[in-house]
Amino acid sequence: MLHTFVALVSDKPGVLTRVASLFRRLNINIVSLTVGESERPDVSRMTIVCEAPETAAHRIRASLYKLEITVDVDEVGRSEAVIRELCLIKVAAGPKTRSQIFELSDVFRARVVDLAPESIMLEMTGAASKIEGLIQVLKESDYEILEVSRTGRMAMRRGHHTSRVLKALGTPSSRKPETSDFAAKPEPDEILPNEFPHVHEEEEYDLTEAVDDHGEEA
Amino acid sequence: MLHTFVALVSDKPGVLTRVASLFRRLNINIVSLTVGESERPDVSRMTIVCEAPETAAHRIRASLYKLEITVDVDEVGRSEAVIRELCLIKVAAGPKTRSQIFELSDVFRARVVDLAPESIMLEMTGAASKIEGLIQVLKESDYEILEVSRTGRMAMRRGHHTSRVLKALGTPSSRKPETSDFAAKPEPDEILPNEFPHVHEEEEYDLTEAVDDHGEEA
Structure with a gap:
């Protein structure tokens, strides 16, 4: 437990x-x-x-x-309590696939915090399950996840x-x-x-x- | 350093x-x-x-x-690198002061994650300086900050x-x-x-x- x-x-x-x-x-x-x-x-x-x-x-x-x-x-x-976590996700994306990542990040209320020629970095906060949701969708849509960094859960009554x-x-x-x-x-x-x-x-x-x-x- | x-x-x-x-x-x-x-x-x-x-x-x-x-x-x-931090701030606010807190949180791109009769909880991500900026403004505007919780910095190239x-x-x-x-x-x-x-x-x-x-x- x-x-x-x-x-x-x-x-x-x-x-x-x-x-x-x-x-x-x-x-x-x-x-x-x-x-x-x-x-x-x-x-x-x-x-x-x-x-x-x-x-x-x-x-x-x-x-x-x-x-x-x-x-x-x-x-x-x-x-x-409110239990939140911060996550940074770097996904490989070129000019052609970028807009699809933008759409996904809108749905999950993620924010684009960095954009390079071949990758996008998303920032997302929420419950662990929501973060895992986005990661799973990205994986199943065949986007290459380059890096994931998570802070771990933070709680406040x-x-x-x-x-x-x-x-x-x-x-x-x-x-x-x-x-x-x-x-x-x-x-x-x-x-x-x-x-x-x-x-x-x-x-x-x-x-x-x-x-x-x-x-x-x- | x-x-x-x-x-x-x-x-x-x-x-x-x-x-x-x-x-x-x-x-x-x-x-x-x-x-x-x-x-x-x-x-x-x-x-x-x-x-x-x-x-x-x-x-x-x-x-x-x-x-x-x-x-x-x-x-x-x-x-x-992108260096971000997640912060939860609980501020004392009743029906009369709530809208002022909402305005401030809009400016700092914070999100309201909990609202109780006498308090509001804001969630904010960003560089440490930005988070300290919001806390300082809240303090100087004489809002009572009840609780602050920060994850510490997370970095990604x-x-x-x-x-x-x-x-x-x-x-x-x-x-x-x-x-x-x-x-x-x-x-x-x-x-x-x-x-x-x-x-x-x-x-x-x-x-x-x-x-x-x-x-x-x-």
Whole structure:
């Protein structure tokens, strides 16, 4: 099952190494990861998509939250978030085939960002399935795809979520679970170093419930 | 100085850890990193932007190339590549201020991807400077920016570059430096484990020259 986590992390050297090693330790495969600037200059926003059993989600989340670089972690489901990806596709096309590529790119709302004598570069944003749709149509229409580059999925919760985010970013002391709807910080011994545990104490901190339990707090 | 590397890497668990640790060892700060699927199912494409002295570029490239997971590495300059980023911006806006946000998003060619009673989510692609432009205008117009999420820069060389990419992907034996315009594979002892060396043997393998020396091979 695919899980999507949004983590706000301090923008320090080595952040990526720590997050990547964490997933390596938990033995969970990262399907895609994007990191970029957030609404605060010293905080980066990461979207991590990983393949893991359904029961594993809250343990991943707790482990991420335990990293000292982490300001906040959120797990977002498909229905409650906008999940987009950016893709650049370079297709071989000469003067004769160009107009057909233009038509296709119109239908898929792609944009032409480069045009060379023998190739066209398209830019497209959308859900992964839409991007795969365009790539498949291009392939089946016998166009030669020269290069594909994708950013991986980026997720943002729908609607107005100020207090949730600003609370997390505002004061370091907001990391107390009892004052917010964030996940409770797990006890140190709950993080196993070398393998992903078969979850056996879900009842102790049902983070999924805490996540779903957010409303319009503003 | 900012350097942009495009690396084709095997899609295996632990790839991210290895790349992140490499930059950590070289003591080079990664400004942004994106990973996503490429034109081949088992190969991912990474764009890595890092801050490093100009003389360091070819050593980073050689170190990346040395990782066994790496199929190919390319360094791209601003002029010869399309560099794009995807950004999601959530702005607080009610019925009265919505139309002003719509106008701004038209000017910046942003798209409205979500609309809630008290907020609007915009999606925008472009160079980093363009994205920062919109964010700045929104801030200076006193709109409250609730959340910003950015993928980091993704780069693709302009024009037709089939043979370069397909050669790299086609056969494992194409990793011989003498048969292509790729960087020469450095000798094992040239990789220093714990710090970034003050480059002292640039003449031995001037990779930058090899990179610039590509033409339309097709």
